[in-house]
Amino acid sequence: MSAKATATEYHPVTPTSSAPPSPLADGGLRVVALGGIGEVGRNMTVFEHADRLLIVDCGVLFPEDDAPGVDLILPDFAAIENRLDDIDALVLTHGHEDHIGAVPFLLRLRPDLPVVGSKFTLALLAAKCREHRLDPVLVEVAEGQRSKHGAFELEFFAVNHSIPDALAVAIRTPAGVVLHTGDIKLDQLPLDNRLTDLAGFSRLGDEGVDLFLVDSTNAEVPGFVTPEREIGPVLDRVIGKATQRVIVACFASHVHRVQQVLDVAEAHGRKVCFVGRSMVRNMGIANDLGMLRVPDGLLVDLDEALAMPEHMVAFVSTGSQGEPLSALSRMARGEHKQIHIRAGDTVVLASSLIPGNETAVFGVVNGLVRLGANVVHQGHAKVHVSGHASAGELLYLYNAVRPSNVMPVHGEWRHLRANAELARLTGVPADRVVIAEDGVVVDLVDGIAAIAGRFEVGHVYVDGLSVGDVGESTLSDRLVLGEGGFIAITVAVEASTGRAVSSPTISGRGFSDDPKALDDVVPLVEMELARTEAEGITETHRIAQAVRRVVGRWVAETYRRRPMIVPNVLPVGS
Amino acid sequence: MSAKATATEYHPVTPTSSAPPSPLADGGLRVVALGGIGEVGRNMTVFEHADRLLIVDCGVLFPEDDAPGVDLILPDFAAIENRLDDIDALVLTHGHEDHIGAVPFLLRLRPDLPVVGSKFTLALLAAKCREHRLDPVLVEVAEGQRSKHGAFELEFFAVNHSIPDALAVAIRTPAGVVLHTGDIKLDQLPLDNRLTDLAGFSRLGDEGVDLFLVDSTNAEVPGFVTPEREIGPVLDRVIGKATQRVIVACFASHVHRVQQVLDVAEAHGRKVCFVGRSMVRNMGIANDLGMLRVPDGLLVDLDEALAMPEHMVAFVSTGSQGEPLSALSRMARGEHKQIHIRAGDTVVLASSLIPGNETAVFGVVNGLVRLGANVVHQGHAKVHVSGHASAGELLYLYNAVRPSNVMPVHGEWRHLRANAELARLTGVPADRVVIAEDGVVVDLVDGIAAIAGRFEVGHVYVDGLSVGDVGESTLSDRLVLGEGGFIAITVAVEASTGRAVSSPTISGRGFSDDPKALDDVVPLVEMELARTEAEGITETHRIAQAVRRVVGRWVAETYRRRPMIVPNVLPVGS
Structure with a gap:
C-alpha cells in the first residue's frame, strides 16, 4: 500500500475486472462517471451518498468514424434510470455542449430535476431547453456561494475556461470533501479579470480534500497556456x-x-x-x-x-x-x-x-x-489558446489542493495517465490515484478511494429524431455498407416447392460503376436454386442462406471485396 | 508583367479556366502533373518536348474518408494512354509508395518502358514488381551521372530525404533546363553523409534553370528540420x-x-x-x-x-x-x-x-x-523529424538555383501557396510562379512558363483486385449507405396487371436496431401498390419509383434520416 516501489513501478490504480459493483459501505461516497473518462466529451459524473444521488454535468460526445451517420452520443443513463427520484440535483460546471448537451434527454426522464449552475450556463441551457420544448427547474448560483441539495452540500469556485462563468464545485458529505474542477485553466490575466479561485482551492485544501477530480485534457502538454x-x-x-x-x-x-x-x-x-x-x-x-x-x-x-x-x-x-x-x-x-x-x-x-x-x-x-x-x-499565428490547463497549471492545482485521493477525469487514456503522473509528482501516493473508465465505480470510504466494480455503460446514439434505436449492430452494418456497398439478390419461389418462379434479380449499390460487374451472378444463383430445389429445400431462410454463400464466395474470389450480400427470397403462390 | 504591384497584390499565376490545352508551341516544353498537385500523394509529372514524353514518378495516394473502401488511388493515365509509345522513360526520384506505388499499373500498359532510378529505389521497385509478376526494364543511375532518353537529357543530384538514395533530376531539352527536386530536405549532418547537392544546384543555377519544380510539403513550416x-x-x-x-x-x-x-x-x-x-x-x-x-x-x-x-x-x-x-x-x-x-x-x-x-x-x-x-x-520527445524541407531550407534552395520560373509541386493548396510565397521572397517575380493543379498544362516557351489549358484528370480507384470500376457513383452510394444504411422493399407483382401477388417484404440494414422500426412501412407500401394498380401502372420501374417515394417521405418525417431506399419489384406470372 505504501510508496516503496521503484520509479518504474509507480502505477496508478486502474480497473482490472468488470465485476458488478459491491454495495457501498455505510457512510461512504460513490463516484461513477457515465461519460467523459476514456474519451473527450459527454461528461457526466454521478455521486452517491446515503442512497441519494448528485450529478455533475450531462454532456454529449460528437461521433467519430466508428459511429457513422450518428448526430450525437449521449451518456448511458441505464445505471440511474431506476433511481431517477433519488437524484437531488444536476450541477452544470459550464455551458459547453460536452457538459450540457444531454441535459434535455435527462430532463425528459425527470422533468422536475433541479438544475444548478451559473447565470451564463443556465441561460445557454434555457435556450437549448426551449428548442426541446422543456421548461427546466433552474437554480442559479455563483462563485463563493454555497447551496444544499438533499444529502449534498455544495460550494462553488470561479474557474477560468474558454467560456465565461465556469465553476468548479466542492461537494461535502459526511464521507468527506470532494472537489471537481470541471473544465479549467489558470489564465493569470483573464480578459474578464475573473481568476480561477486558487486561493479558494487552497483554503479548501487546508480544510482537507478527500477526493479531487481533475480535468486531464491538456495534461500531456508541458508548460502553461498563453493568456x-x-x-x-x-x-x-x-x-x-x-x-x-x-x-x-x-x-x-x-x-x-x-x-x-x-x-x-x-x-x-x-x-x-x-x-x-x-x-x-x-x-x-x-x-x-x-x-x-x-x-x-x-x-x-x-x-x-x-x-x-x-x-x-x-x-x-x-x-x-x-x-x-x-x-x-x-x-x-x-x-x-x-x-x-x-x-x-x-x-x-x-x-x-x-x-x-x-x-x-x-x-x-x-x-x-x-x-x-x-x-x-493557429499553425502560423497565435490566434488561439486552449481552454484547458497544461501540465504546469495542473501542478499549481495539485499543490494548492493537496488532495488525499485523485481521480483524473475528462480525457482519453493518454491524458488520464499523464494527469495521474502529475498528481504523483506532487506527492500523492500512486495507490491513491485512481484511473477509472466510464462505468467504473470508485468508492470513497474512510478517506480512501478505491475501485469497487463496474456498471455496464454503453454508447447511446442520437440519429435524427430518435434516441437509442441505432446501436452497435446498425453501426457495424453501416461500416460494412460504407466500405463495400451491397449486392441484393431477389428471387420469387413457389412457397410449396421452393421452385424459382422468376429469374433472380441482381442489383448492387456501392459496389461497382461497371454495369456488367454482376452479370455472372445470375447463372450462379440459378444453379444454386436448382440445387436447393432438387434437395427439397423450401424454407426461404435456408434458400437465402445458400444464395448468400455462393454470391459471397464468388465476389471474394473475383473481386477480393466484401460487400454485404442481401438475399431476398419471396415466397409466392400457395 | 513586372513587379510593380503592391504587397497585397502579389499573386502567383493560378488556373482560371478548364479549357482544353492549346497546342504546344514548336520548341517548347510542356509540363502536366497527373497527380501530386493539390494533394499529398500519387506524384506523377509528365514532360513533353518534340512530341516525346518523359515521366517523373508514378505514385499512389492513400484514400481518406471521401473514398471509403478504396485501397489506393492512382494517377489518371487517360491523358497519356494514347501516347504510351511516345514515352522515352520513367524516372523515379526515390522509393516511397507515393512515388513508385503506381508503376506496376503503368507497366501493365507499357511493359517495356525504361524505368530510371537509383540502386535502392530500383531494388524496392523490383520487389514490388515481383509481387505483380512484372519484369521491368531497369536503368540504374546515381548522383553526378547524366543519361539520355530520347528527347531528354537527364542529370541526377543527390538529395536527402527520409529514405536513402533519393535523387533530384535536371531535364535538359532545347526548350531549357528544368530541375525537379523530388522529395527533398537539407539535413546538413545526414546520417549517411550524403548531402543534398546544393553545390550542384548552384552550378546548375549558374548555367540557368528555366523552370524549378519544388517540393511544397513543409513550405508552411518555418525554420529548419532538425538533423x-x-x-x-x-x-x-x-x-x-x-x-x-x-x-x-x-x-x-x-x-x-x-x-x-x-x-x-x-x-x-x-x-x-x-x-x-x-x-x-x-x-x-x-x-x-x-x-x-x-x-x-x-x-x-x-x-x-x-x-x-x-x-x-x-x-x-x-x-x-x-x-x-x-x-x-x-x-x-x-x-x-x-x-x-x-x-x-x-x-x-x-x-x-x-x-x-x-x-x-x-x-x-x-x-x-x-x-x-x-x-x-513526437508529441513528447524528439523521436521523429520530417523528411521534407521547411521554409528555411526552401529559401536556401531558391537562392542556390535562382530559377526563372517556379512551379510548386507535392502538396495541398495551402502548401503550394506557401511555397510560391517563398519563391517570391527570394526575388522570383509573382507572374513567374505558376501554381497548377493535377491536369493543368504548363508550357515553357521562350523561357516563360504559363498555363496553357487543362486535361480532365480524375481519381482512379483500386479496390481489391480491380482498377477503375469503382468510381464516383459507387463512392457516393457508399457514403449514403455508410451514413444511413438502406431500406429494401421487395414485392412481387403480376406482370400483366401490376397487382401485388404477395405482401411486401421490408428489410433494413444499417438503419435501426429496433426490430419494429419498419413495421409501419408494409401497410404504407400496400396502399401505394393498390393505388398504382388502380391507376393501371404495370411497368416495374414506375411501381418501384412510387414505392421509393412513399417510403422515403415516411422515413424522413418519422426519423429525420436519409437511408437509401431500395425497391425491388419482381414481375411474376404471364
Missing part, C-alpha cells in the same frame, strides 16, 4: 493590415475571443456581422447578460454587411471545425450564396483543431487558399 | 532506461531511423527483431545493398525474440500510422497472439502523424497506455 489576451494584438495586426474582406471563425460560445474581435474591428473602423445561428444566439445572450461589451452601432446584419464596402466590415462566423454545412465551408467551396471569397480576402481561424477534424478543417483551408484568400490559423 | 542524427540520443535515453519490453514503430522504408534503433539496441545489449512484412523485406534489401549496418548476430526472428528475456530484445515494427491490421494495433487491442503488452513496457512511435490518421494513431496510443505501456511519441 487569452495575447491574441488581441495578433488579431490587431492581421485585421489592421487587411484591405478587403475579413472573416474570423471561432467557437460560438467563446465570448472572450469574440470580444477581442469586436474590439479590434472597432479600432480599425470595421462594423461586425455575426454569421451562423449559434453565434447570433449566444452573443445575444452574452450581450443581454453584460458579458459581451458591444459598442452602440457596431453590429450590422448580413444584408447591411453585404451592402457596405468590404474593408468596413468584419464577419464573425461559426464553422471553425470544417463542418460541411457551415457558412465557412460553403464559402470555401465557392457555394455560399452571398459571400464570394476572392484573392486578397483574409480568413482567420481563431480556434482549436479538434482531433478528428483535421481533414475537414484543412479541406476548408485549401478551398479558401485556392480562391486566393489569406488564411491565418 | 536526423539528433534522434539517436533520444532513443538512447528512452531505450536505455527501459527495463522490460521495447517496441519501436516507424516507417518500413526509413533505413536511417532503423539504423539508429539498431545502434542504440546494440549499445544496450538488446537483440533486434523486425516485425511486419514490409519492414522485414525492406531492411533485407537495405542490408544487401550495404545501406543498413547490421552487426553480426544482432537480428533475431520472432520466435527467438519471444524466447529471450524481455530486457534483451527490441522490436522494430510497422504500424506507426495506426493501421488496424498491423501488429502494433493488435498489441494495443490486446489481440496480438504472441506479444502481450503489460504495465511498464515501452513503445516508441518514431514516426510522423500523417494528417487524417490522428484518430487511428491516438486509438493505438490509448490502447497501449490503457495496458500500462509507457508510450513515447
Whole structure:
C-alpha cells in the first residue's frame, strides 16, 4: 500500500475486472462517471451518498468514424434510470455542449430535476431547453456561494475556461470533501479579470480534500497556456493590415475571443456581422447578460454587411471545425450564396483543431487558399489558446489542493495517465490515484478511494429524431455498407416447392460503376436454386442462406471485396 | 508583367479556366502533373518536348474518408494512354509508395518502358514488381551521372530525404533546363553523409534553370528540420532506461531511423527483431545493398525474440500510422497472439502523424497506455523529424538555383501557396510562379512558363483486385449507405396487371436496431401498390419509383434520416 516501489513501478490504480459493483459501505461516497473518462466529451459524473444521488454535468460526445451517420452520443443513463427520484440535483460546471448537451434527454426522464449552475450556463441551457420544448427547474448560483441539495452540500469556485462563468464545485458529505474542477485553466490575466479561485482551492485544501477530480485534457502538454489576451494584438495586426474582406471563425460560445474581435474591428473602423445561428444566439445572450461589451452601432446584419464596402466590415462566423454545412465551408467551396471569397480576402481561424477534424478543417483551408484568400490559423499565428490547463497549471492545482485521493477525469487514456503522473509528482501516493473508465465505480470510504466494480455503460446514439434505436449492430452494418456497398439478390419461389418462379434479380449499390460487374451472378444463383430445389429445400431462410454463400464466395474470389450480400427470397403462390 | 504591384497584390499565376490545352508551341516544353498537385500523394509529372514524353514518378495516394473502401488511388493515365509509345522513360526520384506505388499499373500498359532510378529505389521497385509478376526494364543511375532518353537529357543530384538514395533530376531539352527536386530536405549532418547537392544546384543555377519544380510539403513550416542524427540520443535515453519490453514503430522504408534503433539496441545489449512484412523485406534489401549496418548476430526472428528475456530484445515494427491490421494495433487491442503488452513496457512511435490518421494513431496510443505501456511519441520527445524541407531550407534552395520560373509541386493548396510565397521572397517575380493543379498544362516557351489549358484528370480507384470500376457513383452510394444504411422493399407483382401477388417484404440494414422500426412501412407500401394498380401502372420501374417515394417521405418525417431506399419489384406470372 505504501510508496516503496521503484520509479518504474509507480502505477496508478486502474480497473482490472468488470465485476458488478459491491454495495457501498455505510457512510461512504460513490463516484461513477457515465461519460467523459476514456474519451473527450459527454461528461457526466454521478455521486452517491446515503442512497441519494448528485450529478455533475450531462454532456454529449460528437461521433467519430466508428459511429457513422450518428448526430450525437449521449451518456448511458441505464445505471440511474431506476433511481431517477433519488437524484437531488444536476450541477452544470459550464455551458459547453460536452457538459450540457444531454441535459434535455435527462430532463425528459425527470422533468422536475433541479438544475444548478451559473447565470451564463443556465441561460445557454434555457435556450437549448426551449428548442426541446422543456421548461427546466433552474437554480442559479455563483462563485463563493454555497447551496444544499438533499444529502449534498455544495460550494462553488470561479474557474477560468474558454467560456465565461465556469465553476468548479466542492461537494461535502459526511464521507468527506470532494472537489471537481470541471473544465479549467489558470489564465493569470483573464480578459474578464475573473481568476480561477486558487486561493479558494487552497483554503479548501487546508480544510482537507478527500477526493479531487481533475480535468486531464491538456495534461500531456508541458508548460502553461498563453493568456487569452495575447491574441488581441495578433488579431490587431492581421485585421489592421487587411484591405478587403475579413472573416474570423471561432467557437460560438467563446465570448472572450469574440470580444477581442469586436474590439479590434472597432479600432480599425470595421462594423461586425455575426454569421451562423449559434453565434447570433449566444452573443445575444452574452450581450443581454453584460458579458459581451458591444459598442452602440457596431453590429450590422448580413444584408447591411453585404451592402457596405468590404474593408468596413468584419464577419464573425461559426464553422471553425470544417463542418460541411457551415457558412465557412460553403464559402470555401465557392457555394455560399452571398459571400464570394476572392484573392486578397483574409480568413482567420481563431480556434482549436479538434482531433478528428483535421481533414475537414484543412479541406476548408485549401478551398479558401485556392480562391486566393489569406488564411491565418493557429499553425502560423497565435490566434488561439486552449481552454484547458497544461501540465504546469495542473501542478499549481495539485499543490494548492493537496488532495488525499485523485481521480483524473475528462480525457482519453493518454491524458488520464499523464494527469495521474502529475498528481504523483506532487506527492500523492500512486495507490491513491485512481484511473477509472466510464462505468467504473470508485468508492470513497474512510478517506480512501478505491475501485469497487463496474456498471455496464454503453454508447447511446442520437440519429435524427430518435434516441437509442441505432446501436452497435446498425453501426457495424453501416461500416460494412460504407466500405463495400451491397449486392441484393431477389428471387420469387413457389412457397410449396421452393421452385424459382422468376429469374433472380441482381442489383448492387456501392459496389461497382461497371454495369456488367454482376452479370455472372445470375447463372450462379440459378444453379444454386436448382440445387436447393432438387434437395427439397423450401424454407426461404435456408434458400437465402445458400444464395448468400455462393454470391459471397464468388465476389471474394473475383473481386477480393466484401460487400454485404442481401438475399431476398419471396415466397409466392400457395 | 513586372513587379510593380503592391504587397497585397502579389499573386502567383493560378488556373482560371478548364479549357482544353492549346497546342504546344514548336520548341517548347510542356509540363502536366497527373497527380501530386493539390494533394499529398500519387506524384506523377509528365514532360513533353518534340512530341516525346518523359515521366517523373508514378505514385499512389492513400484514400481518406471521401473514398471509403478504396485501397489506393492512382494517377489518371487517360491523358497519356494514347501516347504510351511516345514515352522515352520513367524516372523515379526515390522509393516511397507515393512515388513508385503506381508503376506496376503503368507497366501493365507499357511493359517495356525504361524505368530510371537509383540502386535502392530500383531494388524496392523490383520487389514490388515481383509481387505483380512484372519484369521491368531497369536503368540504374546515381548522383553526378547524366543519361539520355530520347528527347531528354537527364542529370541526377543527390538529395536527402527520409529514405536513402533519393535523387533530384535536371531535364535538359532545347526548350531549357528544368530541375525537379523530388522529395527533398537539407539535413546538413545526414546520417549517411550524403548531402543534398546544393553545390550542384548552384552550378546548375549558374548555367540557368528555366523552370524549378519544388517540393511544397513543409513550405508552411518555418525554420529548419532538425538533423536526423539528433534522434539517436533520444532513443538512447528512452531505450536505455527501459527495463522490460521495447517496441519501436516507424516507417518500413526509413533505413536511417532503423539504423539508429539498431545502434542504440546494440549499445544496450538488446537483440533486434523486425516485425511486419514490409519492414522485414525492406531492411533485407537495405542490408544487401550495404545501406543498413547490421552487426553480426544482432537480428533475431520472432520466435527467438519471444524466447529471450524481455530486457534483451527490441522490436522494430510497422504500424506507426495506426493501421488496424498491423501488429502494433493488435498489441494495443490486446489481440496480438504472441506479444502481450503489460504495465511498464515501452513503445516508441518514431514516426510522423500523417494528417487524417490522428484518430487511428491516438486509438493505438490509448490502447497501449490503457495496458500500462509507457508510450513515447513526437508529441513528447524528439523521436521523429520530417523528411521534407521547411521554409528555411526552401529559401536556401531558391537562392542556390535562382530559377526563372517556379512551379510548386507535392502538396495541398495551402502548401503550394506557401511555397510560391517563398519563391517570391527570394526575388522570383509573382507572374513567374505558376501554381497548377493535377491536369493543368504548363508550357515553357521562350523561357516563360504559363498555363496553357487543362486535361480532365480524375481519381482512379483500386479496390481489391480491380482498377477503375469503382468510381464516383459507387463512392457516393457508399457514403449514403455508410451514413444511413438502406431500406429494401421487395414485392412481387403480376406482370400483366401490376397487382401485388404477395405482401411486401421490408428489410433494413444499417438503419435501426429496433426490430419494429419498419413495421409501419408494409401497410404504407400496400396502399401505394393498390393505388398504382388502380391507376393501371404495370411497368416495374414506375411501381418501384412510387414505392421509393412513399417510403422515403415516411422515413424522413418519422426519423429525420436519409437511408437509401431500395425497391425491388419482381414481375411474376404471364
